[in-house]
Amino acid sequence: MKKKNKKVNAAILIIGNEILSGRTQDKNISFISNWLNLKCGILVNEVRIIPDLEKVIVKSILELSKNFNYVFTTGGIGPTHDDITAQSISRAFKIKYEYHKEAFQILENYYGKSNFNDGRKKMAKMPRGSKLIYNPSSAAPGFIIKNVLSFPGVPSILNSMIENCTRYLIKGSKIHSKTINLFTVESNISKKLGLIQKKYKKFVDIGSYPFFRLGKIGVSIVTRSTSKVKLQDVKRELVKLVKLKKIQILKI
Amino acid sequence: MKKKNKKVNAAILIIGNEILSGRTQDKNISFISNWLNLKCGILVNEVRIIPDLEKVIVKSILELSKNFNYVFTTGGIGPTHDDITAQSISRAFKIKYEYHKEAFQILENYYGKSNFNDGRKKMAKMPRGSKLIYNPSSAAPGFIIKNVLSFPGVPSILNSMIENCTRYLIKGSKIHSKTINLFTVESNISKKLGLIQKKYKKFVDIGSYPFFRLGKIGVSIVTRSTSKVKLQDVKRELVKLVKLKKIQILKI
Numbered sequence: 001m002k003k004k005n006k007k008v009n010a011a012i013l014i015i016g017n018e019i020l021s022g023r024t025q026d027k028n029i030s031f032i033s034n035w036l037n038l039k040c041g042i043l044v045n046e047v048r049i050i051p052d053l054e055k056v057i058v059k060s061i062l063e064l065s066k067n068f069n070y071v072f073t074t075g076g077i078g079p080t081h082d083d084i085t086a087q088s089i090s091r092a093f094k095i096k097y098e099y100h101k102e103a104f105q106i107l108e109n110y111y112g113k114s115n116f117n118d119g120r121k122k123m124a125k126m127p128r129g130s131k132l133i134y135n136p137s138s139a140a141p142g143f144i145i146k147n148v149l150s151f152p153g154v155p156s157i158l159n160s161m162i163e164n165c166t167r168y169l170i171k172g173s174k175i176h177s178k179t180i181n182l183f184t185v186e187s188n189i190s191k192k193l194g195l196i197q198k199k200y201k202k203f204v205d206i207g208s209y210p211f212f213r214l215g216k217i218g219v220s221i222v223t224r225s226t227s228k229v230k231l232q233d234v235k236r237e238l239v240k241l242v243k244l245k246k247i248q249i250l251k252i
Numbered sequence: 253m254k255k256k257n258k259k260v261n262a263a264i265l266i267i268g269n270e271i272l273s274g275r276t277q278d279k280n281i282s283f284i285s286n287w288l289n290l291k292c293g294i295l296v297n298e299v300r301i302i303p304d305l306e307k308v309i310v311k312s313i314l315e316l317s318k319n320f321n322y323v324f325t326t327g328g329i330g331p332t333h334d335d336i337t338a339q340s341i342s343r344a345f346k347i348k349y350e351y352h353k354e355a356f357q358i359l360e361n362y363y364g365k366s367n368f369n370d371g372r373k374k375m376a377k378m379p380r381g382s383k384l385i386y387n388p389s390s391a392a393p394g395f396i397i398k399n400v401l402s403f404p405g406v407p408s409i410l411n412s413m414i415e416n417c418t419r420y421l422i423k424g425s426k427i428h429s430k431t432i433n434l435f436t437v438e439s440n441i442s443k444k445l446g447l448i449q450k451k452y453k454k455f456v457d458i459g460s461y462p463f464f465r466l467g468k469i470g471v472s473i474v475t476r477s478t479s480k481v482k483l484q485d486v487k488r489e490l491v492k493l494v495k496l497k498k499i500q501i502l503k504i
Contacts, residue, residue: 020299021286022286025279029271030276033273034273046303046308047272052459080441080460081446081449081458081460082458082460117440119442119443120439122442156464186331186371187372188369190371191371193332194333197333198333206333207268207269207270207334209270212408224269224273
């Protein structure tokens with residue numbers, strides 16, 4: 001039986017002034033995108049980075065949750081005053097913002113009753129009806145409400161949690177990828193490459209990215225498709241082009 | 253004479269499937285944001301990463317150019333089929349997409365008449381009336397049209413060009429920043445920190461970011477303001493809080 005080609009997409013919403021200001025180099029975008037791609041066949045189609053402002057979070061959540069199958073948020077679910085992701089998502093969906101019983105229990109057990117202060121309790125508050133995304137490294141869970149999944153911003157913690165959201169996701173068709181690295185310049189192959197892309201428009205995405213390696217200029221041709229067969233067809237055309245232009249191949 | 257506190261903001265629009273897919277780790281966001289912040293007193297208030305799709309680029313350009321003083325785009329101004337930033341910006345603003353005389357001349361001189369093929373010529377096409385942002389490392393210029401500034405996506409090239417857009421920008425008031433690194437956990441200080449933020453809401457942004465260093469858990473308190481005096485006031489309050497809670501200071 002032939003499997004249907006199922007496209008599932010997502011957006012990532014990075015919430016945090018520290019990324020916007022340039023103080024912190026984001027590491028979550030490529031991690032989440034790669035994970036969704038390889039493990040779930042889900043393509044990330046948009047990323048936004050926004051400040052810790054309720055109005056902006058509400059607007060972004062409403063837009064992105066409408067336009068994409070899933071929205072992954074990172075940041076703003078800790079104990080401090082600038083952690084307002086959960087309450088903003090509640091506001092966006094007009095859902096009550098309240099203690100989640102199981103999350104409260106998890107955090108109380110983790111910190112112990114006598115150390116369970118208001119800041120820590122805050123991490124158990126989320127939109128009513130949320131399901132938990134368990135956190136094996138620092139207890140405080142993420143949550144999923146409607147099609148929005150919220151994770152903390154600290155990369156090591158996020159990385160330890162991501163597998164725990166798998167059960168909530170509908171998977172897409174696996175996306176295959178082939179890269180050819182050539183010692184040439186983009187403008188030498190751009191015309192023919194454009195024609196190949198046009199021919200396979202419906203099936204294969206072809207990207208072209210300059211690089212500098214071993215003291216030489218080169219181009220990475222990245223092809224991506226849910227069809228291995230079409231990917232192989234494109235590879236054949238690219239090899240033909242490379243031979244025609246007598247281009248040196250770095251890696252195929 | 254007292255200088256007026258002038259707020260100027262910007263958005264960054266990263267155009268490129270390679271960043272969205274997670275294949276390439278973006279380096280331009282923190283570079284541009286830091287540069288705007290330190291050199292121009294301009295705050296980045298939103299970042300979007302979008303695919304090489306005209307419809308999406310047009311929509312983002314229109315939204316961001318309306319909502320922010322400046323929009324910085326990166327990527328999609330090279331010679332290949334997936335480089336569609338200039339034509340998409342033309343489409344967004346309903347401005348003719350055509351050869352820029354000076355850009356054409358620069359590129360023709362750089363490559364030599366006999367090597368100036370169609371792909372390379374394409375890099376001289378931009379919205380009519382654009383002003384050039386010169387490129388000291390690989391010739392192909394960026395451009396500014398209305399409040400949108402377009403740069404290439406390769407970080408080393410972008411870095412070499414950024415100073416050349418300074419003359420087109422209206423500067424904002426300098427943004428000062430102070431960071432205090434403490435060996436404590438966020439939830440230990442979250443309540444008092446929230447009160448300090450509330451008190452200085454109009455003048456100082458206070459962010460709180462957990463870190464792991466020297467085998468210990470800590471929190472960076474980052475304060476930012478256009479007023480050095482208010483920043484000093486907040487620092488005094490933070491030092492008081494640290495003493496009260498007997499917290500070890502890593503760096504102040």
